[in-house]
Amino acid sequence: MKAAAAGYIRANDLPHAISLLEQSRGEARILAGGQSLIASLNLRLAGETALIDINGVAELSGIELVGEQLRIGALTRHRELASSDLVARHVPAIAQAAPLIAHAAIRNRGTIGGSLAYADPAAELPACMLALDAQIVVRGPAGERRVRAGDFFVDLFTTDLAEDEMIVAVEVPVAVAGERQATMELARRSGDYALAGIVLVDRPSGVRAAFFGVGPTPILATGAMAAIDRGASPDEAAALLEGDLQPLDDVHAPAAVRLHLARVLLRRALAATRS
């Protein structure tokens, strides 16, 4: 089935994109990689909507080291994340996550900004941002603001973005000396959204574990994290996940299985970062 798009306009630059967004009064959607949006339109899950194509907006591309932050443009494709030396060196959790996203054709088109704005709770990159305590750089008619990942993912497919705002970049703290990171997931079928996944950022100052596929948003396992920082064993920490996560039953797995998988992933991720 073909998409039911009510209109299409290509933004020339960032101010143009913002002004188009403002003019649309919430009736338009940003088209980046289109890997979820176009499928939603095709399936009529998203209503007839105008598309603002930002693929020609140069300011949104590129990965650069800015002080202690890695700035990743919103239009950066998953494939670029997977092959970037900067990403591999400074935020290995993202380098590990990128190849787990869907299939090669989707990674070639899909963007980090698109993934974060869509906010699928089973997606890898939102959990990466949460575990890494990244800032989402958002711009609207009133200018730019930064939102911490922990405040950005509000609910199922729901973010802190206002109608007239768009993601322009993320700023991710780079790994400090002695820091180890691990991203892992489990799926029934290769390339599918994970039944459960973890992004573990193991810093000398403390551990951050974000899970995906086990609740309405990516979830920071604060109980387990505190236990690990207190010196609890991986098994003890894993036992606390029941209080941290909110898995649901669905056609692919019961909640109890997802919780079990999350526990195994926590133990495995800890084994990886502390081996």
Add this chain to the structure above:
Amino acid sequence: MNTQFVGQPIRRVDGRLKVTGGARYAADFNLDEHVYAVIVNATVGLGRIVSIDQAAATRLPGVIAVISHLNAPRLAYHPHKGAIDPATGERLHVLQGDQVRFYGQPVAVVVADTLDQAERAAAALSITYAAKRPAVDPSASDTTEIMAEASKGPKAYYPADTARGDADAALATAPVRIDAFYDTARENHNPMEPHATVARWDGDRVTLWSKTQFVVNEQAEIAAIFGIPTENVQVISPFVGGGFGTTLRTWSHVTIAALAARQVGRPVKLALTRKQMFFTTGHRPRSLQRVALGATPDGKLTSIVHEGRGETSRYEEFIEALTAGTGFMYSCPNVRTQYRIVPLDTGTPNHMRGPGEAQGMFALECAMDELSYELGIDPIELRRRNEPEIDESTGKPFSSRSLMPCYDRGAELFGWAQRNPAPRSMRDDREYVGMGCASATYPVLFSPTRARARLLADGTAEIEVAASDMGPGTYTSMTQVAADALGLPLDNVRFSLGRSDFPPAPPHGGSQTMASVGSAIRAACAAVLEAAARNREVRPIEAEGSAQRDPEVAARFSMHSFGAVFAEVGIDSDVGTIRVRRALGVYGAGRIVNPRLALSQCTGGMVGGIGMALMERTMLDARDGRLVNAHMADYLMPVNLDIDRLEAHFVDEEDPHVNPLGVKGLGEIALVGMAPAIANAIFHATGTRLRNLPISIENVLTA
């Protein structure tokens, strides 16, 4: 016979057309002035349409017609039973009344200038229903099993009951017993190409560009439904983008396309969405089975009991080969089979690759594996000890049977000797590793077929049969057969199929196309050569030939293909994920016409078997019959990354009895043994016997 091309790994003659987009599938046909039809499907699982408010839809731009039972003409629906239709019951009469028999039943069709307009208007239709709770679970207490009319009596093709000896008494006294229940899921075929029909009327004649695996039946059925002479219907179906059985029947959308085209007086294009394919194009019925085996301590079977239940609809009795293999697979003096069906408020099921055998052999072959562990006998050795001399269910000899040669060759190629027979004994890092095997079988069908051959003045030949090519390579293999029969180079033979004005072919299903169409082509080629020898002047010159099974041969022999399938699985010990690390099938399938295509067909079937074993399940909501996962994100089928090493091999097998070409067919058998081989490998890996398909992570974890 001349075998310059038959037996050679010829590349697909239509390969270039397919990869360049030159192959035209049903929905690729565009006619002048054609418009689009979109079906509206019932959103209740049982009940009655109370009202249809079409005012809003009719006002939308481009809308030409909204057709429902309120305004559709009464169609003739003359009696018609194609070779593939259930013998008992009556097909869905579409848009003829207010009854809703299953969720997703077509209740209206919208015709508009463009597809977008038709979709929009379809969504704007407001329909109210008086709904009742449907029965959709064959294991629930609100269902009742019945004996299908067509399965009654000893001469039935799929008998409801068969018995030799006293299986129950022998089971009760057997020194070693296995008695277990198996449950296989409802599946949908899900070919790549959606069903589609483009219909155009010229007076009282209609042309259908349509996706079908049974060209002449589509013609006859539409003629019967509209009450017009058969020759007034022309079906054109040059390419079929996968079928697996779903396009064997002429489903309701074909009628709707023709009806809509006649109502609006313009050609109509109608393509189903993926979701609609789940509603109205058949499915593999769920099966509930019991298999009990009795044996002596040295592994000689003394009793086999196989009781199976399958789903059907309320309006047709669908039956298939659920218990058909059980009587002849192994030597055993006491065998009883029982087959019942459970009518449900769903659409009628349909044959899906390896129909019946896939589920029935799953139960039988898992039970044989269970018995092998119970006895402490290698599963291949157990089958060897029960290898029959003849088909004990009929008393006839097999025309050929290579089951044990398949096992022997497979065991060697697979490295079966490396298997530690103890369950849960083999590991590879974090994975428990298991190896399993299973037998496969499928009958050798051969149906009456005609073919036309024509020699042209330029030395080339044209061959025509109303056959189909859903992907196995009919175009290529038939070109090989004809080139050999005529003594011509491949490039000088043009084989055409998929038109109802060509000589009739049987359904492109049941693994019989090579046998039936190939034999008819040989006959037609011989006839045209003879005619050409008599008359050396006239070109083009044409002749027809036909082929069918000699009833005397059919009376003398039991004719089946056999195969041995091996699988190795790896199971993550902590999380229960199951991976088929490698699989291998060896088949005794008579002459292999094209090893390249045969390999492709067999590995494709094995992938289908992996799907059946580990992923595929159509889920219905018990409250309203809604299909919960009617799309490709939630109805899981394996993707390339899920498939590791697959091999298919063929033992040399000469069978002069089955048909003139000596071929047995491959389409079905390639799927049949895969699921039990995997389930048996999972037991070997884990020590846990899982009898319900598909086997998923939670089954492994909670076992």
